[in-house]
Amino acid sequence: MVTDNSPAQSADPAESDIKDRVNNRSHRPNSEKFKEFMTSGWAPRSDLGAVPGPFAAYTPARREAVSARFPGERLVIPAGALKVRSNDTDYRFRPHSAFAHLTGFGTDQEPDAVLVLDPQVGFDGASAGHEALLFVRPLADRDSEEFYADARYGEFWVGARPTLDDVTKVTGIRAVHIDTLSDVLAKDLGEGHVSLRIIPEVDAGVESLVEMLREQAGLAGESTADLDAELLEALSEIRLVKDEWEIAExxxxxxxxxxxxxxxxxNLPRAVKHQRGERVIETVFGAHARLEGNTVGYETIAASGEHATTLHWITNDGAVRAGELVLIDAGVEVESLYTADVTRTLPVDGTFTDTQRKVYQAVLDAADAAFVAAVPGARFSDVHAAAMRVIAARLEQWGLLPVSAEESLTPEGQQHRRWMVHGTSHHLGLDVHDCAQARRDMYVDGVLEPGMVFTIEPGLYFKADDLTVPAEYRGIGVRIEDDVLVTADGNENLSAALPRTPEDVEEWMASLLS
Incomplete structure (x- = not known):
């Protein structure tokens, strides 16, 4: 990586600190002759060819849903800022999911941008919805120092950003310069006028600006945290039902x-030969995700043998051995930032042992029962309950439960959860655990509707040192996870093309390993 030069001046203390550190080792020339030569002699920029994004027909309805929840209030939805990974290098940027949902921006687009839903008043003085304004840092002219000297934002370092007109064309939202944000947020603030809400903990600089403006307008106080939490809650809840474009993504x-x-x-044979075979699996899937999408939607779990009994095993430094199972929990995030979340537990050598098959079939039966329950009008919690009835019954049948399945399934029991401590489902979308800030009565106790997308992922995990189970079970972890779309008359398993039954898994693996 080339060494970067001084970033442009910033009001953000963290960014200024980066500037100071870079200046200590900078070799950037500062002569006036260099500046004059550097900023001249460039051909006119070619047209970036901005056209409306395929999402632009859908995002207005999403913004209108938010507007209806907060009439007369100014709403601030930041994309987020670049985050330092090491010294003066940043992580690859990913906009906040609420920002992406309401604007359509995906991949690593528009750090520091802010969407503002500005309240409008009709001729009768009543609320008339909101105007969407998208505050961005536009492309700088080539006669500016930013062009060649700003390693975070300069065109010479990170490529050309879109112009304001480009952003407006792509998103259908009026784009304005980020430098005007403070003036727009401050307009008409105060008791009896306009109040401010912001998504908390996304952009520290913008959040500080909002707090300062609230204080100046006499709006600061403990209740502002609740107001902001309600905004985040609403932005989660409007994502519970996906539109046609989201489902396609x-x-x-x-x-x-x-x-x-x-x-x-x-690549399983290569994984078996490598001392860190789990990492072979991780990198093979990660390379595919990066080539065919944006990246992985979350850190890949490649858990072989006893590692499969650790629910979120992402160290992935273990060996992959014939005769054992390997649990792979992985999902591609496409460029719109929508992600899949799929798990398969595979016999490394292509054939299940009798005990492995027994545990696998129990988990599959629980998943199938959950699919039967995942229909419009049912509650989200019904899906989990259906899976748990199968898990408890099978554990009782195997003689592992200290009580009956019926007693274990009571709220006072739950002994069966020793071997499956996680839930069966979570919503899926822009976040792998989507809509997580929604209220309980909208999520866990919510009623299923067509357009909802979530996972079904029961499992059984028998740790190697679990003395409550016979030795033959110890060290076996199995999870089967599919992504389900609720339809008008039932549901659709979006990941059904990936083999699920033990017989189909063995046949599929044989066809790829032969």
């Missing part, structure tokens, strides 16, 4: 994830 994410699993199976 999720289909693509799932399809690419399935292709990633094919690649993993093809």
């Amino acid at each position: 999720l289909r693509e994410a799932v399809n690419q994830s399935i292709e990633g699993f094919h690649e993993v199976v093809r």
